Amino acid sequence: MGQATAQEGAPAGGGDRRRWLGLVAISVAVALIIVDSTIVNVAVPYIVDDLGLTSSQVQWVQESYTLVFAATLLIWGTVADRIGRRRMLLIGVVVFVAASVLAAVVGSGEALIGARIVQGFGGAMILPTTLSLINAGFTGRERGIAFAVWGSTIGGMVAVGPLLGGWLTTSFSWRWAFGINLPIGLLIVVGVLLFVDESRSPRAGRIDLVGALLSAVTFATLAFGLIEGRTYGWWTVTKPFQLGPWTWSSGLSPVAVAFAVTLLAGTVFVVRTLRRTAAGRPTLFRFDLFGIRSFRNGNIAAMIVSLGEFGIVLSLPLWLQNVLGYTAFQTGLVLLALAIGSFAASGLVTVLSARLTAAAIVRTGIVAEIVGVAGLGLVIGPSTSWAAVAPCLFVYGFGVGLATAQLTGVVLVDVPVERSGEGSGLQSTARQVGSALGIAILGTVLFTTAGARLDSGLTDLGVPASARTAVVNAVVESAGGAIPGLAKDPRTAAAAPVAEQAFSDATRYAAFTAAGFLVLGLLATLSLGDPRGGRHREGYAASRGPSDGRPEPVAEDVPETDAPAVP
Template identity: 85%
Template sequence: MAADTGAAAVPRGGDRRRWFGLVAISVAVALIIVDSTIVNVAVPYVVSDLDLTSSQVQWVQESYTLVFAATLLIWGTVADRIGRRRMLLIGVVVFVLASVLAALVGSGTALIGARIVQGFGGAMILPTTLSLINAGFQGRERGIAFAVWGSTIGGMVAVGPLLGGWLTTSFSWRWAFGINLPIGLLIVAGVALFVDESRSSRRERIDLVGAVLSAVTFAALAFGLIEGRTYGWWAVTKPFELGPWTWASGPSPVAVAFAVTLVAGATFVVRTLRRTAAGRPTLFRFDLFGIRSFRNGNVAAMIVSLGEFGIVLSLPLWLQNVIGYTAFQTGLVLLGLAVGSFAASGLVAVLSSRLAPPQIVRIGIVAEIVGVAALGFVIGPSTSWGAVVPCLFVYGFGVGLATAQLTGVVLVDVPVERSGEGSGLQSTARQIGSALGIAVLGTVLFTSAGARLDSGLAGLGVPESGRTAVVDAVVESAGGAIPALSRDPRTAPAAAVAEQAFSDATRYAAFTAAGFLVLGLLATFSLGGSGGPAGAGGPGGAGAGRHRPGYADRPDADAPAVT
């Protein structure tokens, strides 16, 4: 994979070397995706071993997510300046060292600290992998490379729970973090051997104030979207604990977070526009939004992300708490998604010679819609894995097509020397879309589960106080209380109602996710797609990276900012 100085990247060292480099880059993506899903499986074991409080449990998961979402744009832009391979290597080293620390900790506070450092490392890795692919591949090969990258993400979302279940049950939850050490060493060796350095010709100082404003904006937005259902959108409905400090009354911390988002975001935009006009360094230049494929592609990617992985939130809960599968068995079922995603990457080479990337994106999203909607129809208290796996395969197949090709469409007209900047914003758009999707789908899942359960218990003649206790137990535990209700003969009838209610809620969440994907499909029609196959000079085609019509045709396109 090749260096660039603002022009198109020209491969050197042979095709085989570049493809080996792609393997190393894809494994780097797999590292952060698998880790996030493994941790979700390992949390119950961590709680037991370290005696975590409920607040610490929350921050073990959320600290990583918030840092990751907040700094994607920063590290993507920095990578353009200091070198994308260098940033990828730094990110992998930071992530692995933090993982080793997490595997060795003896307290919840130390684990949260390690997860924060992991968030920085993960945010360094994700956009840099995108920018390296954008800089190192052209034409039809770029579409294939993005397909491998996208299928890795889709597949690892499903493989993570399986690996996590095996490691935590057969060995220790500490191996859920420790496994990152050997994987990280392989990545470092592969990147060092097969990936050439790539950086922008721009030599500007980093806008530190802009970086802080960006981080505050996206961290506050992600927190608000993720935690709105927990703490209340406007007024406090549950005390918010941060160390020894408790927020128990008044306006919700979520409402305050949204206010911070507006103030910090507006300040960032105004400041960036003024500094750009004055020719001073900025974290991000808004002229990228003048590129039609970049602007419309990011909108489409954000909408698609609302529903793309939403079912992964509710399906494992339903499989374990209603169907009765173990974490490992749940991982086996979710392998259907991984197999479908990897199968899609093998088909991209054929499709890319016949269809334009936006058309491949639409095929993928249609497959996602079919798979998710089918899940909505088959889910029930007695559904077998045989009915679920084919739906997940179709869904995973769609993810493998849509995620990768949509990423390629977003970046196809972005100048190579600004690949990190564009990749950082694209990754941030997807992350915010995912957070919003989780907020909406989580609300649909737990609100409808509570309502259906309360109605069913009323039909059994359970008094209001009893209904409230059962509903609260089931909803607060995300369905985890259902197996205990089933084991007690006195509460077995209530357990049956709870199983039906949680199944119905999971179905509603699936249909909601399918609805978001329909909106995402409609959004892709703003991308065009009649320009021919990728190898024929259309988006991502042979001309991509050399003549970029959405960008280079503007007279000021390549004018560097004045330091």
């Protein structure tokens, strides 16, 4: 892609064919981390049986990756600008694949958690670097198409992951859910070395290690609090928190403590960054990027949209398997409709980009997402057929394919190319925080509603309070996994239809909540405006500060004549 080692933002070398082959390699790298995260969710029950994981270990197999990933996105995006974006992508792929191989051969829960932590570092190196490579290697209308391919890959892989994971886990072993990353990773490395040129910022300085540490602490504790608030309690402890042999013994919830650390570390980080910027000293990133209107408003919109995007993927597989009785593989087949819709959108972007602004495509995509998710809320029930679910997922996936990539393009279009990694890291972090908040809210809606509806239904059946509480706790704590067992036990068979209806109602409400967030995201995109093809850098120079001491990025990074009409 863009030959920019000596001159950042120079036209991509090697011909069009080589650049597009490089885009394929970059998109497969994104697919690697997205597929892995969804495969693990499907494989967890089999891992529990094989390794004998405790409930605490099960949670940390999933959350350790998420926390490290969210905490270090910003760091690696900025580091990539300094050491080279292609180099960072290759390092990330190697780290991720090596950790995957380790995860595939471990013999204990502790070793698996350790491997997942290393995977988190690798994944955080990959995601923002793929964005910055596209931003540096493509301009104008081609950039919009490239981001469409990138975004559709994410949307499609969210759906393909459970299908692939179900097949590998049931036909072979859960270890292949991790082992499959080795051949994929080798293909990515070869593709990147052959077709992607190096790019870096020619003005890169030293890395602010203290700022990096403060950033990691801020986002790790924020992600932990948002994800685990429902589990451990937002203020006081509702469930013991265990980390290895250590158990949290205070009455104050660890979530409350995590949020306090977030506030303290975040405040120190912001104040320190502003002071060092004013003094012309190196920082992890500079707040002057938020002086670019498209970047500032686009990040706000992306965070809000992320509250609703992919939210239904949290609850829908649970409903399909625990209420409708689908296997993991059958669930993956149903979710494949989402992938098909997402890939269909990528094929349409070329046509739409010639007629509509990027913001208009984003809004069209979000409207399709709202229609798809709200449609799911209308059709979900204990006896719903997959034929009613699949069309809604297709429409939703189509919207994701349009909105996700084009919104990313809007966010980054005016970011100086030599700061692509920094901007990509900020954009990825904003989305990750939005996703974590969405999971926290939608998870609360799902399980709170399921518990309340089930308790009410059992009360109508005349079930005693103690038995009612036991059934409700079993269903909620197992995320619906106890429902099939209720039907098999003659003593609880009468409660099974009630539980199925309660969990279906909860899934419907979660879908409507996700649709509501997407409506807010749609309204947030209105703040992007439409300058009729103009650029949004008007606040950039003023916000950089007089002590920066470095030359202003030239406008030739993205030729004005080729720039897409971006709001």
